[in-house]
Amino acid sequence: MKAGPSLIPSMIEEAVRGTTPVKHFMRNACEDAEVAGRKIAKGDLLMLSYYSANRDEAVWDDPYIFRIDRPDNGHIAFGHGAHVCLGQFLARMELRLFWEELLPHIQSLGLDGEATIHPANFINGPEFIPLAFEMA
Numbered sequence: 001m002k003a004g005p006s007l008i009p010s011m012i013e014e015a016v017r018g019t020t021p022v023k024h025f026m027r028n029a030c031e032d033a034e035v036a037g038r039k040i041a042k043g044d045l046l047m048l049s050y051y052s053a054n055r056d057e058a059v060w061d062d063p064y065i066f067r068i069d070r071p072d073n074g075h076i077a078f079g080h081g082a083h084v085c086l087g088q089f090l091a092r093m094e095l096r097l098f099w100e101e102l103l104p105h106i107q108s109l110g111l112d113g114e115a116t117i118h119p120a121n122f123i124n125g126p127e128f129i130p131l132a133f134e135m136a
C-alpha cells in the first residue's frame with residue numbers, strides 16, 4: 001500500500017470481506033422459492049450467513065487469502081437488497097481517510113504478537129491487536 005496508495009479502496013473491500021463484522025441476519029421467506037437446489041417454503045425462517053457467503057468457494061478464488069488487489073470484490077458484508085447497510089458509504093470513507101492519513105507517517109507496520117477477536121456470533125471485531133511500527 002505504501003508503494004501504491006491507489007490500492008487503498010480495494011484493500012478496504014477485502015478487509016470488510018475478510019472480517020465480515022456482521023455475521024448474519026434472519027429473513028422470513030414471503031413466497032416459495034428454490035435456491036441452489038434447496039426448496040424454501042413461504043414463511044420459512046432463513047439465516048443469511050454473510051461470513052459464509054463471503055468465503056463461498058463457488059464465488060471466490062482462494063477465499064481464505066487476504067488479497068489487497070482482489071478484483072471485482074462483490075462481497076455482501078453490508079448485506080443486500082432493500083435493507084442493505086445505510087452506513088456503508090460512511091464506513092468506507094472512514095476506513096479510506098484513516099489509511100490515507102496514516103500511511104505517509106509510517107515506514108512499516110506489522111503484528112507484534114497474537115491478536116484476539118471478540119467472541120460473538122452476531123457482530124464482532126478485534127479486541128486486542130499488538131502492533132509494531134516504524135515512523136517514516
Ligand code: HEM
Pocket residue numbers: 016020021022025050077078079080081082083084085086087088090091
Ligand atoms: C464495516 C462497517 C459496517 C458493516 C459491516 C455493516 C453491515 C451491515 C449489515 C450486514 C446490515 C444488514 C443488511 C441487510 O439486512 O441486508 C446493515 C444494516 C444497517 N446499517 Fe450497517 N454496517 C456497517 C457500518 C454502518 C454504519 C457506520 C452505519 C451508520 C452510520 C450503519 C447503519 C446501518 C443501518 C441504519 C442499517 C439498517 C438498514 C435497513 O434496515 O434498511 N452501518 N449494516
